[in-house]
Amino acid sequence: MDAGAQGAVVAGVNEKLRAARLDRGWLSQEQAAEGISAAGRLALDDPHFAVSERTYRRWESGTPGWPRPDTAAALRTAFGLNPEHLGFTPPPGHPASLNVSEDPMDRRSFLATGSLAALAVIDSADVTPRHIDPQLVPYFYQQLNGHYAADMMLGPRDLIGTVTEQYRLISGLARAAGGPVREELIRVGATYAELAGWLHQDAGQWDTSAYWHGIAQTDAQMIGDVDLVAYTLSNAAHLRSDLGDGRAAVELCQLGLGHDGLSDRIRVNLMQQQAHGHSLLGPGSRAEVDSLLDAASRVVEGVDPEIPWGTAARRNAYFFEVQRATCYGRMGLHREAQDIWSVINTGMPPAARRDTGVYLARQATAYAALGEPERAVDLARTSAQVAAETRSARHLKELDVLRKGMRRWTKDPVGRRFEEALRPITV
Known part of the structure; x- marks a missing residue:
């Protein structure tokens, strides 16, 4: 054995x-x-x-x-x-x-859990042309919006199985459909693949996340949708930023922005992800970060929030403040980041529970860097409780950064209170 x-x-x-x-x-x-x-x-x-x-x-x-x-x-x-x-x-x-x-057939062959059933095992009946009702397309987009909302409340792990299984269903319907219905099903399927990529990314499953982003990009290229191809590049850049590869994130976004005929909403996605890439290159990149986020915030005004994908920046009142504060924190600009987080975290809606927990951890890190550990402990207590409920690896990573920032108080009473605050994620 x-x-x-x-x-x-x-x-x-x-x-x-x-x-x-x-x-x-x-x-x-x-x-x-x-x-x-x-x-x-x-x-x-x-x-x-x-x-x-x-x-x-x-x-x-x-x-x-x-x-x-x-x-x-x-x-x-x-x-x-x-x-x-x-x-x-x-x-x-x-x-x-x-x-x-x-x-x-090993894990490297099938980086996405369940992807074999979704893509590789195709019964002959799956490709037999048949009538597919066009009304299924808006139905799947409606379901997608529900998944976006559930993700903010639940975190990734409860949704991964559902979203990947729905991609399998959509992909099977697309194989049997023809004409415009086939193209629309492939398009909506690509958005589900992108969501699957994000869910695995939030769960810390990097190889599986990259697999699903690749599936989305293949589907987008298959139907020649420029916006969708560029959207997949922005999400791939997001993954690279989470992995700490700022240069790759910048280059992927440059590649996406080089496409002709991009819609405003996709330009916004690419510019804000490019800002994150620059923030990983050091404090000297602040000018690039501010320039990109300022430009994206102007472009977003022309985006229709009713479009079912790629419009998060238009539907979130604090979107650009979140991006700027996150970038500033990475660059060590903690006072500037703290000023922004204090506004964001007092106005976040209750439904955005997972994101609020992440933002509280980032604000607490800023407090620790500024020498205010008591405030950091207060925020950490709420953040850790949310992390225990949503099981987001991205959130746990933020709390790990906070833990490192609190090390200088390890032997002080405030340090012991901090470790108690993190108890929900250590049990």
Whole structure:
């Protein structure tokens, strides 16, 4: 048995399978059993294939044996991972027990959880032309707006499974549709792929996020939508900024802005993401940051907020203040950042709970840098509670930055109060 399989079970729990289930968005073992059953029926073309909840519970609660070939195929389809990477114990002499992959299908082949079922396993019925009602397009856009709202309240992990499954549905409908309906379905599908990319990014799953951004870009290029292609570049730049690669973020946005005929809303997305890229290049980039955000704030006035994607800047009253304060914080301009955060965090709507938690952490970091730890502790307490509820890796990263900023008070009473404030995310 390889070291990975040996380390998969801790105190009678198959941690690898459990982690894969949660990444897939299945919060219960019953959902996992149903999802694996559906994946198996798809992969095996067997309408009767099923995994019971009892069987799945056994897999996750102890050391499972090696699955039958049909069950192994279902697991691969459901998770994009071979059984040995899900905590299953290969028998002696099996290639997996010798650290040799049973087949080339590993995590690098399927960076997005569930992406095999969404893209690679296509039944012949999926591509048979048939009538698809055009009213499905506005329906999916309406659902997309609901997902945007839920993301601000819940965080990423509760939505990943739903959004990726809806992309699978939309993609299947697009394969069967023709003419303008096909193009519109591909367009709305690309926006779902971008949302999936963001959700994985917010959950700290960088490789999977990059995969979904790539899927969105491929769909956009397939229909030749200049705005959509440039929008995918702005979101790829956002991912690079989160990874600390400011130069790549700037260059991706320059590439997007080089497209002819861009709408105002996409120019706004590119300019504000380019500002974030510059902010990672050091305090000397303040002029570029301010220039880009000022220009974007002027352009945004011409954007229609009713367009279902790419219009966050028009629908959020504090959008540019948030971008500027975030950039200033990165550049070490903490007094300037604090002045902006104090306005933002007193006016955020209750529905934007996840974002408010992130902003409070950033404001607390500014207070710590300015030598005001008591104020930082007060904000950290609320921020940590939100982080524990939404499980946003981006939020946890902000609190980690705050923790480093509070180190100089570790031995003081205020330092102990700070650690108590963070208790919701440390339990």
